[in-house]
Amino acid sequence: MQDLVIRRPDDWHLHLRDGDMLKGVIADTSRHFARAIIMPNLVPPVVTAADAAAYRDRIVAAIPAGDRFEPLMTLYLTEGTDPDDVESGHKSGLVKAVKLYPAGATTNSNSGVRDIDKAMPVLERMAKIGLPLCVHGEVTTSDVDIFDREAAFIATVLDPLRKRLPELKVTMEHVTTKDGVDYIKASKANLAGSITTHHLIINRNAILVGGIKPHYYCLPVAKRENHRLALRAAAISGDARFFLGTDSAPHVDPLKECACGCAGIYTSINTMSCLAHVFEEEGALDKLEAFASLNGPAWYGLPVNEETITLRKQQEAVRYPAKIDTGAGLVTVFDPMFPLRWAVV
Ligand code: DOR
Ligand code: ZN
Numbered sequence: 641m642q643d644l645v646i647r648r649p650d651d652w653h654l655h656l657r658d659g660d661m662l663k664g665v666i667a668d669t670s671r672h673f674a675r676a677i678i679m680p681n682l683v684p685p686v687v688t689a690a691d692a693a694a695y696r697d698r699i700v701a702a703i704p705a706g707d708r709f710e711p712l713m714t715l716y717l718t719e720g721t722d723p724d725d726v727e728s729g730h731k732s733g734l735v736k737a738v739k740l741y742p743a744g745a746t747t748n749s750n751s752g753v754r755d756i757d758k759a760m761p762v763l764e765r766m767a768k769i770g771l772p773l774c775v776h777g778e779v780t781t782s783d784v785d786i787f788d789r790e791a792a793f794i795a796t797v798l799d800p801l802r803k804r805l806p807e808l809k810v811t812m813e814h815v816t817t818k819d820g821v822d823y824i825k826a827s828k829a830n831l832a833g834s835i836t837t838h839h840l841i842i843n844r845n846a847i848l849v850g851g852i853k854p855h856y857y858c859l860p861v862a863k864r865e866n867h868r869l870a871l872r873a874a875a876i877s878g879d880a881r882f883f884l885g886t887d888s889a890p891h892v893d894p895l896k897e898c899a900c901g902c903a904g905i906y907t908s909i910n911t912m913s914c915l916a917h918v919f920e921e922e923g924a925l926d927k928l929e930a931f932a933s934l935n936g937p938a939w940y941g942l943p944v945n946e947e948t949i950t951l952r953k954q955q956e957a958v959r960y961p962a963k964i965d966t967g968a969g970l971v972t973v974f975d976p977m978f979p980l981r982w983a984v985v
Pocket of ligand 2: 679887
């Protein structure tokens, strides 16, 4: 047996959904994580500070008794977002970031941004008040191959935006490419990136070899092996610009296992076991705390958690359910395709 004690982690990118799904998944996060940045891509999206306050209340009402968990709320950027509303939401302490979904990039992104110029007044205000922009970094133009969409976004949208507004703090969420890692590492200031659990474990073969595996499909889609290795190197480096954002994104099985399946992988329940495995494999268990518990709060200007969790390596594999029953329906749990021996005790 081997124990690893780290500060309680946070999840800097999480989909909790709403209603029965919210009630069915929240315990898998609040069990291990102290806080999470909550994605606003509900239907309809969380656009205004009032929407975010109401959503926060629904989340707080769903937290299991005895768990201490703080949802960190985000607003969904639209071309009509009101800068004054964003500023007052931020000043009240409610709004921790604004999320940019290029329209059409992913699940419920249709109300997102088509023309970034139309969002400039909000982005300028955010730069002024120090409110971070979280970006889903993929272009959506049909002529760009899906495996190239992150690199194209950096070159054609993100880099020009950052040159125009160098004061804007940008989180490149769920980085999936070496291009993304290199771009973040080359930046001097105001840029950081979150990395998911699953992108440290799978490459695109997991989705496509031996038949189509919808439960490994997410967006941005997993890339080639050299990209996965670059993500691993970034995650274990201790570099403060990289931190955990699981992008755990539950969809009920019928919406994944069909002719046009939804993007999203559900990892909340086994993320810490998976990460301990990955960091041990890399000989970097001593860097897990930086990635999961220290770098994120530093970037978002929040205190680190005082509590700790203990990860224990056991002889026996830790058993996680293959599916969880959420009340909205069954959700398949991410299968890392290797036995997990680390458990949170
Ligand atoms: O795989 C994904 N699922 N990527 C996203 O960007 C959205 C998310 C979802 O909401 O299901
Ligand atoms: Zn997401």
